Amino acid sequence: MKTVYxxxxxxxxxxxxxxxxxxxxxxxxxxxxxxxxxxxxxxxxMVRVWVxxxxxxxxxxxxxxxxxxxxxxxDDWDEADVEAEVTEASPGSATAAPVVSGGRGxxxxxxxxxxxxxxxxxxxxxxxxxxxLDYDHNNLVDSRETYEGEVLKxxxxxxxxxxxxxxxxxxxxxxxxxxxxxxxFDGRFEGVMIYKKNLLNSYAVDDDGDGFFxxxxxxxxxxxxxxxxxxxRDSSVFKQRLYVHGVLDTEEMDRDRDGTLEIKRKFDRIxxxxxxxxxxx
Numbered sequence: 715m716k717t718v719y720x721x722x723x724x725x726x727x728x729x730x731x732x733x734x735x736x737x738x739x740x741x742x743x744x745x746x747x748x749x750x751x752x753x754x755x756x757x758x759x760m761v762r763v764w765v766x767x768x769x770x771x772x773x774x775x776x777x778x779x780x781x782x783x784x785x786x787x788x789d790d791w792d793e794a795d796v797e798a799e800v801t802e803a804s805p806g807s808a809t810a811a812p813v814v815s816g817g818r819g820x821x822x823x824x825x826x827x828x829x830x831x832x833x834x835x836x837x838x839x840x841x842x843x844x845x846x847l848d849y850d851h852n853n854l855v856d857s858r859e860t861y862e863g864e865v866l867k868x869x870x871x872x873x874x875x876x877x878x879x880x881x882x883x884x885x886x887x888x889x890x891x892x893x894x895x896x897x898x899f900d901g902r903f904e905g906v907m908i909y910k911k912n913l914l915n916s917y918a919v920d921d922d923g924d925g926f927f928x929x930x931x932x933x934x935x936x937x938x939x940x941x942x943x944x945x946x947r948d949s950s951v952f953k954q955r956l957y958v959h960g961v962l963d964t965e966e967m968d969r970d971r972d973g974t975l976e977i978k979r980k981f982d983r984i985x986x987x988x989x990x991x992x993x994x995x
Contacts, residue, residue: 715742715906715918715927716770719763719777727761730777734765737776741765742892742908743884764906766916767930767949874899945971 718741721727727743734741744762765773840863847857854875860868871881880896882903893907902923908916913936918927924946932940937960943953950973956964962985966975980988 715764715908715916715930716767717744717762717925718765718770718773721761721763724761727763730763733780734763734773734776737772739765739769739773739776740890741769741773742906744892744894744906762925951975 719727719730721730721743724743731741731743742764744764843861845859845861846855847859848854849856852875854872854877856872856875858870859866860870866887867885869881869883869886870879871883872878873880876899878899878901880899882894884892884894889909889912891909891912893909894903895905895907896903897905904921904923905917905919906927907914914933916933917931919929920927921929926944926946926949928944928946930942930944931938932942937957939957941955941957942951944950945952950968950971952968952971952975954966954975955962956966961983962981965979965981967977968975969977982988
């Protein structure tokens with residue numbers, strides 16, 4: 715997963731996600747769990763928009779194009795507005811020129827305001843319900859489920875019983891849930907799982923919290939087919955494991971970090987190396 719946009723708020727990030735979705739790019743928001751979770755959360759985390767590694771270039775190009783369009787619309791509005799004012803003020807003009815300045819800008823602003831007002835009204839009037847679950851009956855909350863109306867929007871779990879969140883599931887109703895996990899229970903969510911059609915599609919890990927995902931696992935029909943380990947300096951793959959029907963089949967490594975996976979090892983069904991298929995550098 716790659717960060718392509720750092721947002722000022724969850725709403726700002728969601729607008730970007732929706733716009734990218736309209737362009738056929740699957741994007742996800744990281745950091746919008748900062749409110750309403752169990753216990754204290756690191757409020758310094760920024761809200762970010764993530765896309766799959768293969769979609770990074772397309773997403774950045776779309777965002778750049780969008781930014782250029784917004785800038786152009788702003789420039790058009792300024793120039794046309796000045797021209798209209800000059801025409802209206804010119805002596806000898808029998809009829810003032812019609813003001814057509816900023817049409818696209820005003821339309822966009824109006825649509826944005828209407829959408830914002832509609833979203834705000836909807837959020838304020840849809841009843842929100844939070845159910846607290848204590849699975850082992852020890853008077854500690856194991857899970858909180860947040861509903862908007864009848865839609866389950868978020869699940870916050872405390873898996874190890876320390877009264878702090880360590881797994882957050884966003885939009886579980888959609889079939890394309892995002893699950894953020896703190897598997898070492900240190901208070902930082904280092905892992906992100908993305909589901910499609912209720913099946914695990916990818917799992918990425920940022921071990922050191924620098925925003926770069928050093929490890930990524932990809933799945934087909936919910937079954938793992940590839941693990942990759944990435945070099946943070948250039949995002950190159952220096953180690954990968956390939957699976958057949960969920961069973962480790964091949965491991966490839968770039969020991970000298972020259973960009974070539976020169977070491978290849980094959981494995982049998984119980985995970986033992988097959989010596990005859992090992993290729994030395």
